[in-house]
Amino acid sequence: MIMPTTINKKPEHRRIRREKNTIDVMIRLYCTDHHGTIDELCPDCSELRDYAHMRLDRCRYQQMKPTCGNCPIHCYKPSMKETVMDVMSYSGPRMTLRHPYLALMHLFDNFRKPPEKPLRPTKQNSS
Numbered sequence: 745m746i747m748p749t750t751i752n753k754k755p756e757h758r759r760i761r762r763e764k765n766t767i768d769v770m771i772r773l774y775c776t777d778h779h780g781t782i783d784e785l786c787p788d789c790s791e792l793r794d795y796a797h798m799r800l801d802r803c804r805y806q807q808m809k810p811t812c813g814n815c816p817i818h819c820y821k822p823s824m825k826e827t828v829m830d831v832m833s834y835s836g837p838r839m840t841l842r843h844p845y846l847a848l849m850h851l852f853d854n855f856r857k858p859p860e861k862p863l864r865p866t867k868q869n870s871s
Contacts, residue, residue, distance in 0.1 A: 757806055757807040759806070759809060760801070762846070763809065764800055767793065767797075767828075768793060769842075769843050769846060770835035772785065773838055773842065774789065774830075774835050792827055792828060792831070796828065799819050805858070808859050810856050810858040811850065811853050811856070812828075814854065814856070814857075815858055816861050
């Protein structure tokens, strides 16, 4: 498998790292309680995690990102959106006790107003 080069990749903003950590914890809680996993995620939850990380990496807002529920751009495909909503509705209330810092930061992020919808990045010719 060929790994993509990271020479021109921008460093990941701490806001995106925290979002990834939050979704990881939520998926892990859900997977452990619903699929009986302990150390590893089941294949379906692992796929959801990878998809969520990809969407965060490609988010046009990056560090100015609102929570997904407040975002004017709905970038998840419908099947993944439904699955992640199930995960969040189950894990969200449990986050308060198990991961209070992440839950509190997510709550604060809910008050963040979404910036204006950014323009789509234009593809540059690779010649």
